[in-house]
Amino acid sequence: MPVAIDPAEDLAAAIHQITLSSSDADYIDQLAPLLKDARNDGHRAGHIIQALNSVSAEREAAIERMCNTNHQEFVNSVNQLLRVREGTVNLTAEILSLSQSIQASTEKLAEQKKALVDSRGVRQNVDEATKALNICLEVLRLANQVHDLLARKSHYAALRALDELQNVHLREVSRYKIAEMIEKSVPATQRLxxxxxxxxxxxxxxxxxxxxxxxxxxxxxxxxxxxxxxxxxxxxxxxxxxxxxxxxxxxxxxxxxxxxxxxxxxxxxxxxxxxxxxxxxxxxxxxxxxxxxxxxxxxxxxxxxxxxxxxxxxxxxxxxxxxxxxxxxxxxxxxxxxxxxxxxxxxxxxxxxxxxxxxxxxxxxxxxxxxxxxxxxEKLLKIKGRIALFLQAMESWEYSVTSINTLLLTLFDKYSQLLKKRFSEDFQEIVATDDYMPMPINTLDEYDKVVNVSWYTSDKPREELTFPCVLPFSQMYPLCCIDIRNFLNQMYLFSDDNFQRSSVIDETLKNSLDDLLCEKVCKMLVERLSSQYPGQIVQILTNLEHFEIACKELEVLLFEARSSSSATGPITLNATEHFRAGKKTAEKRIFELVNSKIDDLIETAEYDWESTKPASDVSNYMQELTRYLSNIMSSVLLGLPTEIKELIYFDALSHAATMILSLPLDDAVKRISPCAIKTFAADVQFLSNFVDTLSNPILHENLDELLQTVHLMETDNPLEFYDVSQRNKKFGRVNREHGPILLEKVTQGAGVTQERSGVDKMLNRMGFGRGKGRGADGTGSGADD
Structure with missing residues (x-):
């Protein structure tokens, strides 16, 4: 590259350098600064133009010298050039001819090529159409395959094929109408x-x-x-x-x-x-x-x-x-x-x-x-069994059976009612058809059967019993015991592993058994106490005694058999107290019958309280009374427990003493003669001797008041009664109100005896005789008609 032009140098030298530049770029690069300076300086621009013109003239002169030197060669070159030009023209003509020939063949070839191109386009279209058709046919095959799989029940395979069709194959034919049609049918196929x-x-x-x-x-x-x-x-x-x-x-x-x-x-x-x-x-x-x-x-x-x-x-x-x-x-x-x-x-x-x-x-x-x-x-128990089996089967599958347990409670309530009704009828029939006689036993086997079903313990060992024998209770007692045991067993039959209300069974059993014993046994027995036969009353009392014992045993049995582990405390049956009260009622009824008989006998007593001669024998009513008391003890009351017999005897003697004592206390008796006192005292002593034969000092205490009262009536010193110390010693059991009354009657009777004696003597002298008054046995002094 030429060196940079200094603006201070000579313009001619600068122009000369510019013309020697190897490229237009260098020429421009060197000329640009000069032109820039010339624009600012008009004088300098003129010098540049002159310089350029000078250079141009020098170059033309050089060219002319070169031409003048080589003219002949130039002419020869021109001639040669002309020949060449002629050859070129010929070649051009040939080339044109060849070009026309080639153009003709090219047009034919173009036509053929065009036909080939057209045929290739058609073939390509056919291929593309064939390919598209094959793809569409594959899509249709897959679509039909979905329905075929659906018809063969291969539902999941059909769904997979439909999914593949939708997400893969339909994309390949997405530009075709069939894709849109199948795409629209996909939801319907899915629904199918x-x-x-x-x-x-x-x-x-x-x-x-x-x-x-x-x-x-x-x-x-x-x-x-x-x-x-x-x-x-x-x-x-x-x-x-x-x-x-x-x-x-x-x-x-x-x-x-x-x-x-x-x-x-x-x-x-x-x-x-x-x-x-x-x-x-x-x-x-x-x-x-x-x-x-x-x-x-x-x-x-x-x-x-x-x-x-x-x-x-x-x-x-x-x-x-x-x-x-x-x-x-x-x-x-x-x-x-x-x-x-x-x-x-x-x-x-x-x-x-x-x-x-x-x-x-x-x-x-x-x-x-x-x-x-x-x-x-029994039918209800079968139903409960099926339901219980149902519950146990379902519990193993972790189902809650609380509501069904409530149904079991309803069934149990119905079951207990039916059971109670059936046994109520049985008890009622047993009580109504009983003979109310002590139960005879002929063999040891019969005895064992009765003892096994009833709550009874004999006073004698089993080995010492002799047959035939008689048990104290009547036949109704063991029959009722059998029903009681059956009732317990059948009530507990309802309870099993699946019945969760064991406390309900215990309570219902207790209440139902209580009701049966109270209403269908005890109450009916008490109702039969209205009988007028002492033997039947005594047997009812004996049965009540054994039922009371059975209730006590049942309380223990129910306590031991109680199925609820949470229940505490002893079990008490109301029936126990009912039978105990029934015993007292029966005892009272026996007292009533015995006392009524005693009253009837004592009412037959006929004393002539103003008689002047004592009776030669004991009154008939007293003999009948002692005979009755002896017989009832040895026959009617024989089957009763000793304490009850003694109580009845005690009450009977007490009542008899009271009724006998009421005879002289009667308001109709105004005076009592000494002879009447002797007769009355003889009867009382006869009764006392009879009581002594019973070998029971307690029974004799019932006669203390009567004996002391008779002794008071016989005393020669009635003032002792009014002396407290003497009265307590001799007449301590005498009623303080009755004593003075009787003493007054005795005092009045002493005077009457003398009067009656004088009257009798006078009547005898006049030829009129006075008959003897009748005592209880028809003897004694009295007026003759």
Missing amino acids: IAEAVMADLNTWLYRIREASQYMGEVAFYHTNMRRNRHEERVKEDEYLNKFRINSAIELVADEGDEFDILNDDETEIKVDFSPLFEAMHIYETLGRMDEFRSEYGATRRRQKELLIPSSLNLLEEEDEDLSGFLESIAGFAIVERATMRRTENLRTSVDVDELWDSMCQSAIALISNGLHTIDSD
């Missing part, structure tokens, strides 16, 4: 798949519902087998009796006999959940799981309603109606629980328990409505 799988699921559910009863029957059978195995284990180990069916201990002990009710070859039960799983998977794939869950729940609720009949016939001999109903519920509930365990987010425990509660309430309503038709406790 969903409906088909739901139809298959409904068919599966229908079959499951049809098999529910059989499944429940098998569940009941195996639950009963578990019961039997548990009972066998309890026999071997009493400790296991503390654990009920479905307890942890029982489940562990029964592990060796595991049984899958949903898959058992022996019972031919095969519950395949594949249709359910497939339906769930398909609906989940379709994003319609909530819809499926809702529809499945609604279907199960409808099926549940189909299980519930309008009514139940509880009177069937084999309980087929009730059993079938409970088995159907059990099978349905088992499938529900198994479905919940095998699936996720399909059936919640709330859904399953809601259906279970609904079925339980329906069962409770149906059974409760039919209870009024049952009048047999």
